[in-house]
Amino acid sequence: MAATQGHGNPNWTRDETILALNLYLSVGGQVPGPDDPKVIALSERLRALPVHREAVKRDTFRNPAGVAFKLQNIRQVATGSGLGNVSAMDRSTWEEFGGSPLLVQRMANAIADQVASGEAVEAEITAVADDEEFAEGRVLTALHRRRERVPKLRGLLITKRRAEGRLTCECCGAGPWSGHPEMALAGFEAHHVTPLAEYKPGAVTRLRDLALLCATCHRLIHRAINVERRWVFPAQLSEMLGMPS
Structure with missing residues (x-):
């Protein structure tokens, strides 16, 4: 064609x-x-x-x-x-x-x-692979990835979840994978739950915009969004994969 x-x-x-x-x-x-x-x-x-x-x-x-x-x-x-x-x-x-x-x-x-x-950075856009691109395109996919990777936000999210007594993945329910105090939290990542079409330039990412996921579920939810060609929330991924929510 x-x-x-x-x-x-x-x-x-x-x-x-x-x-x-x-x-x-x-x-x-x-x-x-x-x-x-x-x-x-x-x-x-x-x-x-x-x-x-x-x-x-x-x-x-x-x-x-x-x-x-x-x-x-x-x-x-x-x-x-x-x-x-x-x-x-x-x-x-x-x-x-x-x-x-x-x-x-x-x-x-x-x-x-x-x-x-000016938030659309060419290097970040071209780094998005075909199997990672969301239906909304690479400009917004790249922005989504950048907002998730702010180290300070991930640390604040982990601190908040620990204080709430629910330091577990919001998809599969798994807790820290290691008992080692310096390695226990390495498997957790922040996932931005705001649909891409709702992103605003210069908007500040708040903790309520984030979900705490294990690294496996984080990759799975990104893949689900790519495959399903629609926005997928953590609870929806749990249901799709038959996980306890």
């Missing part, structure tokens, strides 16, 4: 496709042309994403004509009429989000906000 590249441009990422889908849904399926101000604005937004630094040097990269073409691709997936040169990314993004315009708008706004705020 051919992809909408054009002039040697890279394939469209999930983030880019979400932004294009948001425009398509906002205009009610009436695809605007390359001279439309909304298409031009989207072209500029796509070129600002820190995901294709080399390609953005080319005038053909995500230019208004290419954006209008992508909107026609989405129209074909949505209605069955129009251009037939659509990609697997077009189809999967439509299948997952085509019926949820408000969610698409929140995701598109969150992606754009992260880029505008």
Whole structure:
């Protein structure tokens, strides 16, 4: 199946496709042309994403004509009429989000906000592997990972849970894996439970935004979010895997 590249441009990422889908849904399926101000604005937004630094040097990269073409691709997936040169990314993004315009708008706004705020770091985005990318795209996945890895927050969360008398994984219920005082807590990690579409630029992560998980369950919940293509909470993972909650 051919992809909408054009002039040697890279394939469209999930983030880019979400932004294009948001425009398509906002205009009610009436695809605007390359001279439309909304298409031009989207072209500029796509070129600002820190995901294709080399390609953005080319005038053909995500230019208004290419954006209008992508909107026609989405129209074909949505209605069955129009251009037939659509990609697997077009189809999967439509299948997952085509019926949820408000969610698409929140995701598109969150992606754009992260880029505008400077929180979207290219090295972190490109480090997200295919089997780690959430349905909301790599920009927000990378931000999620960064917020979870703040050492101070993990330490405060462990201290809080210990004071509450529930120093166990919130998925499987396991406690510290070692009786050694300096190693007992090494298996615990902080997981950010806020859905990606609700992230706000510059927002302070609070302890109530975090769940304490063992390292195994933390990897499992990230994998579940990737496989299920939806947000999964710790209690839902417990139910999925038949674990005691």
